Amino acid sequence: MTATVSSPPLHAPGVPELSRRRRTRDVLATVMVHVAFAIAMVPLVWILYSVLGHGWHLLLDSTWWTNSQRNINPERAGGGVYHAIFGTLAQALICAVIAVPLAVFTAIYLVEYGTGRLARAVSFTVDILTGIPSIVAGLFIYALWVTTFGLQRVGLAASLSLVLLMVPVVVRSTEEMLKLVPNELREASYALGVPKWKTISRIVLPTALGGIVTGVMLGLARVMGETAPLLILGPYASSINTDLFNGNMATLPTMIRENFGLPDQPAIDRMWASALTLIVLVLLLNIAGRVVARFSGVKK
Amino acid sequence: MAQRIDVKDLNIYYDRFKAVEDVSMTIEARSVTAFIGPSGCGKSTVLRTLNRMHEVIPKATVTGTVDLNGRNLYDRDVDPVAVRRTVGMVFQRPNPFPTMSISDNVAAGLKLGGERNKAVLAEAVERSLRGANLWNEVKDRLDKPGAGLSGGQQQRLCIARAIAVEPQVLLMDEPCSALDPISTLAIEDLIEEIKTNYTIVIVTHNMQQAARVSDRTAFFNLAATGKPGRLVEMDDTTKIFSNPGRKETEDYISGRFG
The missing domain is CATH 1.10.3720.10 (MetI-like)
Incomplete structure (x- = not known):
């Protein structure tokens, strides 16, 4: 496009503005998509949170990675996986x-x-x-x-x-x-x-x-x-x-x-x-x- | 190396649909033959029967004979794989192998054919890229992906890949239709150069291109949609474009239809 051809003004006569109806729908759809995403994320984050929260401290122990549960009773801590x-x-x-x-x-x-x-x-x-x-x-x-x-x-x-x-x-x-x-x-x-x-x-x-x-x-x-x-x-x-x-x-x-x-x-x-x-x-x-x-x- | 092709009584089918009817023609060695005609007239279909690519499509069949150097390509004991090694093909859209570098793309046909000698492969890569007028543009990045080249370069890469296996015939199915005018010119120059060594058949929608690059031109047409395509006439390009033998050829090349 050459410089002499100027683009028409945004609200040129005959070009209608975004109607209120479409704007409302747009906002509604955007909100719904984000809410759906947030809801879908809840269980994922929750699972990670509980598993990490309850389990992380055992993973820090090196015996967790090298030992088995041989001769370890349920009431005794220790052993590995x-x-x-x-x-x-x-x-x-x-x-x-x-x-x-x-x-x-x-x-x-x-x-x-x-x-x-x-x-x-x-x-x-x-x-x-x-x-x-x-x-x-x-x-x-x-x-x-x-x-x-x-x-x-x-x-x-x-x-x-x-x-x-x-x-x-x-x-x-x-x-x-x-x-x-x-x-x-x-x-x-x-x-x-x-x-x-x-x-x-x-x-x-x-x-x-x-x-x-x-x-x-x-x-x-x-x-x-x-x-x-x-x-x-x-x-x-x-x-x-x-x-x-x-x-x-x-x-x-x-x-x-x-x-x-x-x-x-x-x-x-x-x-x-x-x-x-x-x-x-x-x-x-x-x-x-x-x-x-x-x-x-x-x-x- | 280059050889002539004699096509006789060729009928081409997709399942039960007869796509092309009763084509007989001779394609001269060391020359460029252009196939022109309106969309759907079967020129690409005829081209694909010349290296038995037609039958790659399920239920596609052919009757009649295609003789290359006196040998019918459709004889029962002819191996289609061997035919395609002798009759190479360049497609409408550039299609370099995305997993391969530029040099691997060019060497693909030889490598997959069992050639292991690195010196032989390197020599073939350079010769083919020079032959396709691409060497100077890519010689410093032969190990870069072929898909990273521009469209025109990719198409020349595909031509290099096709000529690396040293075919005797090169079929080109609208090789410039996806390219800009400058790349098109580069390909046309290339066709002009390599026709001394190969028999070239090119399908094109661009009549100026047919007039520029080809020695002989075949005009295909179809009576109506759904009817099989047929060869209307074939003659020297200068004659077809100045004084065609048939009225419908004249109508087509003067832009009255198609």
Whole structure:
């Protein structure tokens, strides 16, 4: 625009002012949006406040991170949560090792290859799996592992039940991320004489990597906090057990459960501190996931 | 290197819809052939059958033959992946790979084709970028993301990427439609330079561009919406634009419709 063309005055004749009606609506909508936000924040802040307030002092003690609860009675303070952290991380890791490839390959099938009836059936099954209550997943693995095969309730069995819960979450998130990769990139790759599988593995997956990692982290966060199947398949143990194939193995959720409902103050403190530890663990994993996602995939 | 293409009795379908009907044409080696015509007449569709990109779309099929150097690309035992290595393509919108640096983008075709030798790759990157008139602008930032370039530079990067695998034919689907006039000029100059080594087919909506860059021009049209597109005529560009053989060609290039 050149300088000779002056912009019209703000209230030029024929340009109506913002009507009172619209102004009122604007204010109303703004207030409602902010109030809704504030209400949504209340439980979040409240949870963090109570968990931090009740649990933080135990986390400052180094034995909390290095010791187990072996030989420590509910009425006695002391001991740590190492055994439960180990159990939670080990079971989540095994779960991820099984679930992530399964879920990512399923998502690749659904987005890149699947057409027709089979793809619809797979997609429908994933939907059903998403809706399965976690306790049912626990019961299913119990029926398979203990009733059918006659095996013991060990860490691995708990991991397997978590797989059932993690797979649908990761399938759906990965699917969405793969769909976001523009078709133009696939075509560009095909046009260079790159076969389809290589286009997927070297162009499509790296482009979607950030989102896939985020989805995996969300799935991990979900299974790490999952309690119901562990109540069935993962009995609590107060000592360190590093063997996923033998014996009871503590996890943070079962440790919380173990210390819940006891009259003794040390047990109550341990319950809150375990809850805080679980939140911190999930938070750290999320941060790690974001860092990984940032340094790989799409370059900015 | 460059080779001619003989298209015979080509019918192109999207599922049951016949998009293009009965196209026969010869595309000369070491020359630029322009496809012009109104929207929906099937010129991009025909272009995409020349490197078997058409069939990437679900349920898209082709009948007829496309001979490259006497070999029908649609023979049963021909590998479409190999065809696309011989017949490269540049798209309407620049589409560099967002996960890759400038040099990785150019080397993508070779790397994904199995080439590991760093010296060979570096040599190909420089040669292709020089060939695409982009080397001087990017030689100091080869490891920077390709998506950080301007639109015109990105398109030249895509041309560099396409010629890095040393195809014999280069297909360009409206390569300048997303670019400003200066970038368009750069691409047109580039086409003029590289046509000595390649057979180039370019789809364009810009008639001046067709007149400027091409040696031969094919005019496509369709009888009505929903009817298949067809090749109306194909001739030397100078003849098409000065003295076309058909009335509808003249109407189109003089702007009476389309």
